Amino acid sequence: MSKTAIRMLLATAAVSAMLSSQAFAAGLISIIVNDPANPYWLTEGNVAKATAEKLGYTANVGAHKGDTNAESTMIDTAITNKSVAIILDPANADGSIGAIKKAVAANIPVFLVNAEVNQEGLAKGQLVSNNAQGAALGATQWQKAMGDKGNYVELFGNPADNNAATRSNGYETVLTQYPDLKKVGKEVADWDRTKGHDKTQSLLQANPDIQGLISGNDEMALGAIAALKEAGKLANVKVGGFDGSPDAVASVKAGEMAYTVLQPVAVFSEKAVEQADAFIKTGKTGAETEKQLFDCLLITKDNVDKYTAPFTLSQ
Template sequence: MKTLAALATASVLVLGLAGCASGGTDDAAEPTDTGSADGGGLITIIVNDPSNPYWKTEGDVASAVAEELGYEATVGAHKGDANTENTLIDTAISNKSVAIILDPANADGSIAAVKKANAADIPVFLVNAEINETGLAKAQLVSNNAQGAALGAQEWVAAMGEAGEYVELFGAPADNNAQTRSNGFTTVISQYPELVQVGKEVADWDRTKGHDKMQSLLQANSDINGVMAGNDEMALGAIAALKEAGKLEGIVVGGFDGAPDAVEAVIAGEMAYTVLQPVAVFAEEAVVLADTFIRTGEAPAEEKQSFDCILITADNAANMTAPFTYTP
């Protein structure tokens, strides 16, 4: 588990790239009635599915930072289900949490959960995914998905030689990130008329579904030479299916997240690239912002903050010094 100092170093790198404001404590305002100068208490962290290394890192980093700042921390998972998320929010309220760090299950369906926490006077800080309403969460911290998608698509187009037939694996439709990435891919690829999409399937960010949907797409489109995937898990599932069919050679596969398995696939030449989301950075930042609010009552000046992504190819993959951590 990373130390706070190591995480802070990563924050300097990616926040500099993103150019977005952070809620540090050096210039904190005088405590207000809504803050407790001593801090402390329970911070509840709710992620999607820790079987995915991206979300596991999100929970691990947030809990480590919370504990280093003097809080207790607990991590729960909703696995994309709004009802489970609602139950976890109820538990956080009954446990008298002083803050909730939430990766929302659903852009629309999670709004009620945030409102419920607000009604209990528990501040909510969203990470990784947004909800379709502002003014409820104290902060919404996400990767710059449009920028990351453009980075990946430009690399993919070059690897494809600007021509060919391809398929796309789309993430969970309830997560706005899925559509943002797909739109980002299309914005770049549409500039190249000889690149033709012949199939598209929803695989819900999942490796097994990525594998199964890739099998179906391959049966219907045996001559493809490219795969665009909205995240690494779907891309890795596609690679497994392509290997089984003896079709991987000559097919350009792109991912998104910067997961350790994906980085290894890039190094091995099985994946053309992955796009690193700085999840360790914004998971840390969310807890720092929560700590500032708990102690001072000071919320971030900007509710929505985005953190730029980094393209990972065979040329710079060795700079991944820890899971989801890039060191130039």
């Protein structure tokens, strides 16, 4: 091998080592989501990880599945692994505060996505869907499908998540303007498809003549649709969802779900990592406020073909 070739090899190796060192120096971003069995949370973790790696960090994704003990353990691991930032979808609006405080005490910036906690000043950012706006959007569309009168039931999400109450209250604000729309039942189904199915069965037993069902998320709504199909009642019941998941979009296309409200999870998951990167480098996130709301979008049969990727609607 010639001296020139050897010098080129050594130079290439030096550049490679330098790039590797830079990537390592950028550090680890730990991403903790709820349950990736739900496509919404899967997308949240995948987008955050891809964004972190694009910016030169290493990244890993863990799931607490709504368990605050598991969440606390994952925060401990992130601290032990000397994470330079944590992206967290909190398990509980109150119960996650202690775990976040541990990260803050270890001087690790925390950025919350999708769900809030009931204390400001801990996280560097809380990036969430505008749930009140999305709920009003969905309830208005659901009322158009239902008309001005009829009996309906509601599936409520996880009570430990502030989003559940915000959406339910948003539905109530719109629908109570129509006195002949009667809510005859409400069940907690914890964002879960199987529970949505089972709770809908119970609601149908108590209220066999419903004309509508409005749900706090798509998974519960899809479970409800399965139960309504089994009961032979889906054709006469208007079902509304919330999330904009691929399965819900397919259900809208099929004419089974009247609409779904898309949460821009792909947008704010990317934004949270970008703000973490900015804070690591400059000490500032670049955002004006800790709490940041991202408006939701309505998906109906009229615009469903503009759904180009999971939780992405082309305008």
